Amino acid sequence: xxxxxxxxxxxxxxxxxxxxxxxxxxxxxxxxxxxxxxxxxxxxxxxxxxxxxxxxxxxxxxxxxxxxxxxxxxxxxxxxxxxxxxxxxxxxxxxxxxxxxxxxxxxxxxxxxxxxxxxxxxxxxxxxxxxxxxxxxxxxxxxxxxxxxxxxxxxxxxxxxxxxxxxxxxxxxxxxxxxxxxxxxxxxxxxxxxxxxxxxxxxxxxxxxxxxxxxxxxxxxxxxxxxxxxxxxxxxxxxxxxxxxxxxxxxxxxxxxxxxxxxxxxxxxxxxxxxxxxxxxxxxxxxxxxxxxxxxxxxxxxxxxxxxxxxxxxxxxxxxxxxxxxxxxxxxxxxxxxxxx
Amino acid sequence: xxxxxxxxxxxxxxxxxxxxxxxxxxxxxxxxxxxxxxxxxxxxxxxxxxxxxxxxxxxxxxxxxxxxxxxxxxxxxxxxxxxxxxxxxxxxxxxxxxxxxxxxxxxxxxxxxxxxxxxxxxxxxxxxxxxxxxxxxxxxxxxxxxxxxxxxxxxxxxxxxxxxxxxxxxxxxxxxxxxxxxxxxxxxxxxxxxxxxxxxxxxxxxxxxxxxxxxxxxxxxxxxxxxxxxxxxxxxxxxxxxxxxxxxxxxxxxxxxxxxxxxxxxxxxxxxxxxxxxxxxxxxxxxxxxxxxxxxxxxxxxxxx
Numbered sequence: 001x002x003x004x005x006x007x008x009x010x011x012x013x014x015x016x017x018x019x020x021x022x023x024x025x026x027x028x029x030x031x032x033x034x035x036x037x038x039x040x041x042x043x044x045x046x047x048x049x050x051x052x053x054x055x056x057x058x059x060x061x062x063x064x065x066x067x068x069x070x071x072x073x074x075x076x077x078x079x080x081x082x083x084x085x086x087x088x089x090x091x092x093x094x095x096x097x098x099x100x101x102x103x104x105x106x107x108x109x110x111x112x113x114x115x116x117x118x119x120x121x122x123x124x125x126x127x128x129x130x131x132x133x134x135x136x137x138x139x140x141x142x143x144x145x146x147x148x149x150x151x152x153x154x155x156x157x158x159x160x161x162x163x164x165x166x167x168x169x170x171x172x173x174x175x176x177x178x179x180x181x182x183x184x185x186x187x188x189x190x191x192x193x194x195x196x197x198x199x200x201x202x203x204x205x206x207x208x209x210x211x212x213x214x215x216x217x218x219x220x221x222x223x224x225x226x227x228x229x230x231x232x233x234x235x236x237x238x239x240x241x242x243x244x245x246x247x248x249x250x251x252x253x254x255x256x257x258x259x260x261x262x263x264x265x266x267x268x269x270x271x272x273x274x275x276x277x278x279x280x281x282x283x284x285x286x287x288x289x290x291x292x293x294x295x296x297x298x299x300x301x302x303x304x305x306x307x308x309x310x311x312x313x314x315x316x317x318x319x320x321x322x323x324x325x326x327x328x329x330x331x332x333x334x335x336x337x338x339x340x341x
Numbered sequence: 342x343x344x345x346x347x348x349x350x351x352x353x354x355x356x357x358x359x360x361x362x363x364x365x366x367x368x369x370x371x372x373x374x375x376x377x378x379x380x381x382x383x384x385x386x387x388x389x390x391x392x393x394x395x396x397x398x399x400x401x402x403x404x405x406x407x408x409x410x411x412x413x414x415x416x417x418x419x420x421x422x423x424x425x426x427x428x429x430x431x432x433x434x435x436x437x438x439x440x441x442x443x444x445x446x447x448x449x450x451x452x453x454x455x456x457x458x459x460x461x462x463x464x465x466x467x468x469x470x471x472x473x474x475x476x477x478x479x480x481x482x483x484x485x486x487x488x489x490x491x492x493x494x495x496x497x498x499x500x501x502x503x504x505x506x507x508x509x510x511x512x513x514x515x516x517x518x519x520x521x522x523x524x525x526x527x528x529x530x531x532x533x534x535x536x537x538x539x540x541x542x543x544x545x546x547x548x549x550x551x552x553x554x555x556x557x558x559x560x561x562x563x564x565x566x567x568x569x570x571x572x573x574x575x576x577x578x579x580x581x582x583x584x585x586x587x588x589x590x591x592x593x594x595x596x597x598x599x600x601x602x603x604x605x606x607x608x609x610x611x612x613x614x615x616x617x618x619x620x621x622x623x624x625x626x627x628x629x630x631x632x633x634x635x636x637x638x639x640x641x642x643x644x645x646x
Contacts, residue, residue: 029446081430130619138626143377143430144568145619151561152612159608280434317449322442329435330421337427 014338018331025327026320035316047309048302054309056191058301060263061275063193064089065297066200067255068279070207073288075142075248077211078224078241084131084146085252086276087153088124092253093260094157095123097176097267100183100260101165109182116183117257124253125246127153132245136238142245154272161267175268185262194262199254200294207290220244252276274322278304281325284332300325343472344600350476351595354550356588357487358383358542358559362566363573363580364487364494365538369415370575371498372531373511373637374422377433379563381440382411382536383543388444390544391554394457403457404483404544411540412533414440419532423525426641437563444556451554458552459483481549483541490538494577507531511635514642524642539563561615568618572625575635586621590614 027037048058068085075082082088099119100112107115131145160176167177185194211217223230223237230237255275260267282300286292307321362379369376376382390407394400414436421432459481467478498504506527509517514524546558565587573579594610597603 029443033447083434134619134623134626138623140619140623140626141571144564144571144622147564148561148568148615148619152615155608155611163608277434277438280431281438284431317446319442319445319449322438323446324442326435326439326442329431329438330417333421333427333432333435334425337421337425 014335018335019328021331021334022324022327026324029320029323030316033316035314040310040314040316040320043313044303044306044310047313048306053191054305056188056193058298058305059197060192060194061301061304062294062297063196063200063262064255064259064275065278065282065301066204066294067196067258068252068275069282069286069293069297070200070203070290071248071251071255072279072283073286073290073293074207074251075245076283076288077220078237078244079226080135080241080245080248081143081280082128082146082245082248082252083143083280084128084149084249084276085255085279086272086274087146087150088127088249088252089256089259089276090150090153090157090272091123091127092120092256093123093267093271094153094160094256095126095253096120096257096260097160097165097179100179101176104180104183112180112182113185113261116261117254120253120257121250122253124256125250127253128245128249132242132249135245136242150276157267157271161269165267167266173268176266179261179265183261184265185258187262192263194258196255196258196262199258200297203251204290204293211290252279278325281329284329303328344596346473346476347599348589348592348596349473350480351592352585352589353477353480353484354588355591355595356584357484358545358550359562359566359569359587360487360581360584361490361542361545362539362563363569363584364490364577365411365535365542366566366570367535367573367575367577367580368494368498368507368531368538369535370570370638371511371635372507372528373514373635373640373642374419374528374532375429375433375639376415376418376422376436376532376535377430377564377567378414378418378436378440379433379539379566380559380561381437381563382414382539383440383546383559383563384444384557385414385440386411386540386543387547387558388448388451388543388554389540391451391456391547392447394459394544394548395451395454398457400457400459400548403548404541407540407544408537409540411536411538411543413536415532415536415539416529418536419529423528423532423641426643429639429641441557448554448556452556453553456553457548459548483545483549486541487545488581491577491581498577508635510642511637514637514640518642518644528642539566542566565614565618568622571634572622574625574633583621587614587618590617 030037030040049055071085072082096116096119099116131142134140134145135142162174165176167175187194219235222233223235223240227237259271278300282293282296285296303321303324307318310316311318362383386407389410390403393406394403418432418436421427422429461479462482463479468474506522509522510524510527518524547554569580569583573583590613
């Protein structure tokens with residue numbers, strides 16, 4: 001009983017330390033830039049939790065982060081690292097935009113959003129399919145290929161909204177025309193919170209259930225242990241990996257669809273802001289447990305929203321959030337490595 | 342200068358950052374440590390190189406500072422990968438995010454401010470050769486440095502005792518340890534030296550290639566360097582060939598902009614380096630890859646007790 005308690009309190013102390021490190025790293029950066037770390041943190045906290053309006057922005061970012069986090073978790077459970085969620089999110093946004101701009105006349109209004117969601121998922125899956133195929137057939141590292149495609153996706157998206165999709169009535173503004181009402185997600189009164197948040201939560205529950213309770217999830221876990229384990233059990237890990245990476249891309253694509261139909265109402269600059277990369281940190285913070293992805297996303301979203309407030313309030317660059325994120329990832333790795341040895 | 346010489350000159354200029362970073366990654370990986378933090382080390386190298394150049398006006402100092410900051414970041418990765426035996430892939434990705442965050446944070450106030458510009462450093466006599474003389478021998482000093490680094494890396498890895506130790510640590514650290522080689526120390530040294538090169542690669546971008554500081558100045562070149570190392574078969578000279586290929590693709594962009602030649606749309610030229618890097622990686626894999634990854638790559642080493 002008492003030993004049980006020591007183990008618990010030690011685990012808590014370790015976690016507390018792991019969470020303190022990124023805060024200290026951030027404090028060091030603030031201090032170097034000549035500002036008071038405590039003041040900076042209190043501004044960040046206010047920025048994220050100071051009012052319902054501000055907290056609602058945390059929820060807005062958390063919707064995208066839950067989805068990209070889940071995308072990373074799904075693939076990581078099979079020991080595949082999808083670092084290309086950024087590009088898949090962008091392609092999801094592009095495909096959803098294509099639906100919103102070009103199917104408006106032919107599609108009944110009620111079908112517009114479901115169709116955009118499907119298109120977004122298809123775009124993300126398509127973008128992941130190349131790396132998935134190369135990985136399963138040729139054994140090419142999915143880390144490098146998914147990552148390099150991020151740059152390609154962003155270049156293609158910019159080509160579209162600077163070029164053929166540019167709003168003719170936009171006075172040269174780089175972006176598409178605004179979407180019609182039917183292609184806009186509803187919002188919670190007075191905020192920008194959209195159903196993407198529910199998708200993140202539902203996806204987390206669904207994936208947690210599938211991994212824990214279904215044969216599919218069981219097989220995924222076995223295959224994640226290593227190719228040998230899987231082949232002994234008569235499973236085709238390469239084939240499964242192909243579908244899992246594409247499903248992972250589809251989830252990230254859905255996040256992109258929700259960004260354009262729920263936040264921007266158009267394709268424009270500001271769609272690719274790093275939610276894909278943040279997904280890796282969400283996944284690690286959630287320790288690859290889908291059910292923990294939404295709370296982990298809220299933590300990270302709070303850091304991001306706080307960082308933006310820091311920029312408007314204290315004129316400190318919001319890149320501070322990136323430093324805190326990276327330190328968080330490193331200290332999680334430290335925690336994990338400690339446990340392993 | 343005729344078109345061919347112009348394109349050749351642009352190719353050399355565009356290859357050098359990726360070449361330096363790729364040599365750094367070759368060294369690190371031959372010692373057994375994957376460092377996916379290239380992008381972060383390059384970005385910090387670019388910013389610190391710019392900053393020191395801006396403050397002191399001394400190019401040598403700027404490059405040294407950039408190299409040192411690259412080494413420091415690499416050592417941080419080394420601590421996680423070598424000491425703790427943490428997941429190297431994730432630790433490298435964390436390093437990439439950290440480098441981008443730090444550089445963007447500190448560099449905010451410097452965007453658009455002109456800094457130090459390192460100009461050409463023509464080699465006498467050779468640069469007066471007809472045709473390609475000026476294109477090859479009329480380059481900035483870093484081009485020669487990067488080529489020398491490549492040759493030195495090839496020589497060090499394949500012809501020296503230290504290189505043998507490095508390779509042993511990457512192939513079979515347990516055996517290397519049994520032979521009395523200092524595995525941990527060698528790995529740390531290789532990672533730190535690799536980081537130095539990546540930091541210099543970044544400074545090349547902010548002082549020579551596109552002088553000045555802007556966010557995301559490396560535009561994925563760190564990741565391309567990692568890919569080049571894989572399809573080069575972990576060999577310095579192969580990495581040179583891969584970097585020149587990448588440089589040629591980037592040069593096509595500038596070439597078509599400078600000459601107003603729009604046969605291929607610009608966005609295609611923009612995505613070409615990334616897409617062709619992926620394709621080359623795939624072909625190398627499909628052809629049964631000429632090179633083989635070091636057997637102990639990515640595996641932490643702890644002495645058994």
